[in-house]
Amino acid sequence: MQYVRFRATTVNRRGIRPGVFALVNGLARDGRLSPVDRRFWRSANDWFAARVIDPASVDPGIFIAHPLSVSWFDAGAEDLLDRIPGYLRILDRHGIGWERRVTRDPGVVVYSDPDQVLATPRE
Incomplete structure (x- = not known):
């Protein structure tokens, strides 16, 4: 199985x-999105919230127990991955570097569902 993650190029x-979600959410929080980008962001975030399980809804302490964990999409979750380019265009317009990573080993998996895993980096 392969996993996909879109992330910043810098730590x-x-x-x-x-x-990608944290990056665009940060732009929105800081009031840096244009009205068009803000509408996309709100609509797309709502779409994802309705379709993707929030690991914290299953285990409320998961991010406290695993603060360095990151989410990876299952590479087969095409309906979800097809929505990512809109976020990437926003990052491009703001000059925020991003990269697409594909791996068979996302790290130590601390949560999984049919669409994603949450994993901490291997030491």
């Missing part, structure tokens, strides 16, 4: 490369 203060 943040926590030593991880934030994913």
Whole structure:
């Protein structure tokens, strides 16, 4: 099985490369999205929230127990992956570097469902 992650090209203060959702959510939080991009962001985030399980809804302490964990899409989750380019275009417009990573080993898996895994990096 393969996994896909879209992430920043640089690490943040926590030593991880934030994913595409965190990056665009940060732009929205900072009021940096155009009205068109803001509508896309809100609509797309709502679409994902209705279709993808939030690991914290299954295990409320998962991000406290695994603060360096990151999410990876199952490479077969095409309906989800097809929605990512809109987020990437927003990052491009803001000059935020991103990369697409594909792996068979996302790290130590601490949560999984049919569409994604949450994993911590291997030491």
